Amino acid sequence: MTHIAQSWKALLVTAALTLPSLAFAADPAMMKDGMMVDQKGMTLYTFDKDKEGQSMCTGECATMWPPLMAPMDAKPTGKWMPIKRDDGTMQWAYEGKPMYGYKMDTKPGDTAGDGKGGFWHMYRH
Template identity: 40%
Template sequence: MRTTRWATALALGVVGLAGCGSDSDGSPAAGSSAGESPGAVLATADSPLGEIVVDGSGLTVCVFDEDTAGSGKSACSGGCLRIWPAVVADSDTPAVDGVDGQVGTITRDDGTRQITLEGLPLYTYAADSQAGDVTGQGVQGVWWVVAPDGGKISAAGSSAPPPMPGY
């Protein structure tokens, strides 16, 4: 019985991956979405907090109060990044859809380009496992979901979990 489940899961994974890919010029293959293409793309989505910014996979984007807008630096490193992964891009001008604020990038110490909105570095929350989750809202009173204009949303989350340990 277990072997059958594993075989079924493996087959579904192979079928799912077969739909991903790119044309010979590196652009996403026909039928693939922005969330499947390399690099990050910012878009907007409706949520219990109103209209918010999401990354190319549909995960909610947050900002950190310890970051300083326009500084070119991120205050989140080491263990912090395991909980709050940086939203990264393959270029200095990431594609956006519906985002009104000024989008840019900073170069992290490891050489990756982290996307910024209104000068603030952007992150996702490791506890958000699927599109539409907003559990990072208000964590430790310093992490905030982002509105399309780049402002932080100050409304309380509907089901914010306790802070994740580790940083």
């Protein structure tokens, strides 16, 4: 292998190892037009049945209401903290409230989950 090819391979390996950690260097979500949205602009929701720092939405619930996932090595950032789900994965919580998307929201700005079942609410600031 030539020196240039080896250097290129080393650069690609370094980028592959570094980029995932950089993806969560900033807050995992943001406020837009008074509501919390993820990095893709999709509305985030809270679930009234959750306990402080603990998700109660598992199984089929988590399929319909996908958790805002955090990497396994996530660290708290500002008002965001990673919480461990029952299945061992990590989820982001804002001010102790686990955050979720809604499967029926198909584009940024959709809010079809707000008020669903009387337990789901957009996170508003």
